Amino acid sequence: MNGARWLAQALVAEGVDTLFGYPGGAIMPFYDALHGTPELKHVLVRHEQGAAFAANGYARASGRVGVCVATSGPGASNLVTGIADAMLDSVPMVVITGQVATTLMGTDAFQELDVFGMTLPMVKHSFIVRRVDDLPRIVGEAFRLALSGRPGPVLIDLPKDVQLGDATQLPKHAPLPIDSEETPRDASLHEALALISQADRPVLYGGGGIALGAALPAFRTFVDATQIPTVLTLKGLGALPTQHPLNLGMLGMHGSRAANMAVQECDVLIVVGARFDDRATGKLAEFAPNARVVHMDIDACEIGKLRHADAGVRGDIVTTLTKLTLPCAAQLHGRHGAARRAWRAQCQERARMHAARYDAPGETVYAPALLKQLSELAPDAVVACDVGQHQMWVAQHWRLDDPRKHLTSGALGAMGFGLPAAIGAQMQDMDARVVCVSGDGSFLMNVQELATLRRYGLPVKIVLLDNQALGMVRQWQELFFDKRYSEIDLSDNPDFVAVAQAFGIEAMHVERAADVDAALQALLDAKGPALLHVAIDTAANVWPLVPPNRNNAEMLDPQQDDDAIASQAQPEKSRALPA
Template sequence: MNGARWLVQALSAEGVDTLFGYPGGAIMPFYDALHGSDLKHVLVRHEQGAAFAANGYARAGGRVGVCVATSGPGASNLVTGIADAMLDSVPMVIVTGQVPTALMGTDAFQEIDVFGMTMPIVKHSFLPRSVDDLPRMFAEAFRIARSGRPGPVLIDLPKDVQNGDASHLPLHAPLPTDPVPAPMDASLHAALALISQAQKPVLYGGGGLVLGDAVQAFRLFADATQIPAVLTLKGLGALPAAHPLNLGMVGMHGSRAANMAVQECDLLIAVGARFDDRATGKLAEFAPHARVVHMDLDACEIGKLRHAEVGVRGDIRTTLTALTLPCAAHLHGRHGVARKQWRAACQQRARQHAARYDAPGESVYAPALLKRLSELAPEAVVSCDVGQHQMWVAQHWRLKDPRKHLTSGALGAMGFGLPAAIGALLALREPENPDAQVICVSGDGSFLMNVQELATIARYRLPIKIVLLDNQALGMVRQWQELFFERRYSEVDLSDNPDFAAVAAAFGIPASFVDRADGVDSALQALLAAPGPAVLHVAIDQAANVWPLVPPNRNNAQMLDADEVASLSVASPIAESEEPSNALSA
């Protein structure tokens, strides 16, 4: 029993059944200990793929994701995936090999200070100097990753610690997760007082609803109070897309109904949301008439970006449950008529500005394709890359559960979608759920970032369906250059893309192609009916943009859509530094 073998049994004791990694010199003792163990190791083809796969595994399954790499370039290739987990609050434990302790600090082969390199992007780091450190550090790593606001924890393992005699160490005993603090009664009373006075309240739900296992409590609160709701990118699905109170996504590419409701409300009830710049637009003009009730587990988020008249720190589920009945009791109080009129106005605007899918022409309209795909696969998990297709999924996919929407939110990392889909499927495909369905929606730019993971999909026969939207450009960058940089298209041309069907075929994965709207439905049904992994290559118009759009340094009421942009002078594209003008107002 050496340190590496002790770690393998400790992983099993923590409930880990799957880990993602890539071996190398400094982590070789650990891989030797894995041989013959009950742990399922998934060999990815790049360490970044390991981090993103562990990330998707954690998000979809609600468990700690684990990834492993060697020292030096193995560890540094994990950094983007670790940062994504930190910024999106994903529980992960990252195990990296390190040179022997006697060589640390000597610039040894494949030695880098991964402990220092990752310090800003982890909740905590551990560097054991002997096998005797392993029981405490390992138990702490999992406790910290799970507790409070989740996040990634690094264990950097020197090679001599892995090889050290661990026969005297006790069996691993997991530590309990830290108890979640309950909200204080005074803050609940203060929140109730503001909510009862509001005539135009809006619920503003974020990713904390998922992290706090508070989605059901949020739905009960919304139904009981009948308060219109807007959602962030990470909160989508907290209310089903078809729910009558769901006004849609808020922010830069949010719906007009959601953005206008926030701009006009007199009370904003932020629940597990952090006032991210992509949601708020120009922060100084976000919800300008509203007082704020901010509910969050993380005290650091309350009042960080927007002053909250009432901050309710503590377990979100407990907070919502405690406020549901008292707030509902005020539904028919002195402001009952005003609230009813406000709700009707919000819902009328949502109907008036609902997305249309009757795009003219014979080419494929991506929003219509994605909406139809979500209808054909209503229980599927969708894993997105980053770009225009990410926003189209957020706007048009009929989400019913936020855990079924995997996206790189705060970091916006291209290359996330494919490996995250791998992790999600392995988290969900249990004996009791053999038909778990995962769809990766990618763009031609993002897809090539981690295309090598097609080999992982093929090796493990993972029936992931991949929809590749190909506009032969870096679409989101091209859209911004069109609108804000006088159409100076700099380094966005991808017209020399490979034959994606041939690429997929080289990995043993069948692919089909569609470029006409009348072929979309049959192509989607054939994709979903494929018995294993499959790729649908979709050609879309390079000029297609994501609408609506809130320009930089504008408030969310100053959304642009295609018709408004067309009415502007072609010779005078919108500049980022311009002040708002009448032509840009809603």
């Protein structure tokens, strides 16, 4: 029993059944230990970034801790983007990296890298295991910290000599209990209720904390009981089903007109597990200018960080919503009841007036219509997105009923996320229907993971929207840089169907709207992994769009003529480009 074998058994005790990784010199004793631990399913990815994103997708889809493993040096540094993504989107992960022996640390040894220092700004906690006897404490703490409070990634840097050290004296691992959630103070609940009860034009603003706090039933009960119009962030999508009559859609830069106008006109904004992200708020100084704010969150650091909270409620969101539901619902028939009913009708009428249209003219494929149709054909699917125009089209047009079925790199906006995240989602439930929606730019960033799909026979279905450009950057250059297109041309893309087939994956192509029905059905009917390559117009843009440094009421809209768009689109500095 050495340190590596003890660690493998400890992972089993923590409930880990799947881990994603890539071996190398400094982590080799741990990989040797996997031979004697059949309870652990190791997924060999083809790049360490794929391991981090796959563990990330596993955790997002399941709510459990995702685990990834890499060797020291470049193996560890290749994990960094996936670790940062998990930190910024509050995803529970334990990251295990090999390290050179403790006697060589600090000597610039082969493949030595200070991964502890590199990752300090992007983890909840980092550990270097310097003695075998420290393993029980560190492993227990890592999993406890990853899941407690606001979830996030934890790093364990594991020197090679610790892995090889004698561990016969160590006890069997016993997981530590997860910290209990803080109960909201009664005073803060009373303050929140007082504000909500005075509202004539209330709006609920739901974010990713709803799913992270297991608050989906409580949130939906609150909405149905209070009948308050609701807007959602990118990570909050699915907290209310897309078709729910009180769901006004996503707010922010590419949000719906109904959602953005409701927020701009409300008098009380009830924020549930959201953080006033700049892509949601637009120009912060002009966001919800007439509203008093009730902010509910598990993380005290978020309350008042960007927008003053007139009533800040720190604590478990389930408890907060449960305690407020009946008192808030009672206000429906109070002296503000008539005003609230008129406000609700106004919001719903605006949502009907500005609902997305799918009757695009012409023979080419209209991406929003294709995505809407696919989500209706596969209503139970988990969709994993890459980053770019297709990500926003999924957010706008996919019919979502659960945030854990929508895997997207929100705060970091990491291209290359979609395919490995879909692999992670599929590994956590082999019976799930998993769809990856990618773009031609993002797809090539982790295209090697097609080999992982093939090796494990994962039935992930890939929709690759190909406009032969870095579409979102091209759109911004068109609107805000006077059409000075710089390094966005991808017209030399490979034949993606041939690429997929070279990996042994079924692939097909569609470029006419008339063929979309048959193509989508063929994709879904494929027995194993399959790819549908979709050719779309290079000039297609994502609408609506709030220009930089504008408030959310100043939306560019496809119904406006070119002169109106040109008059609002001002050149921006390069820092304004999307990630």
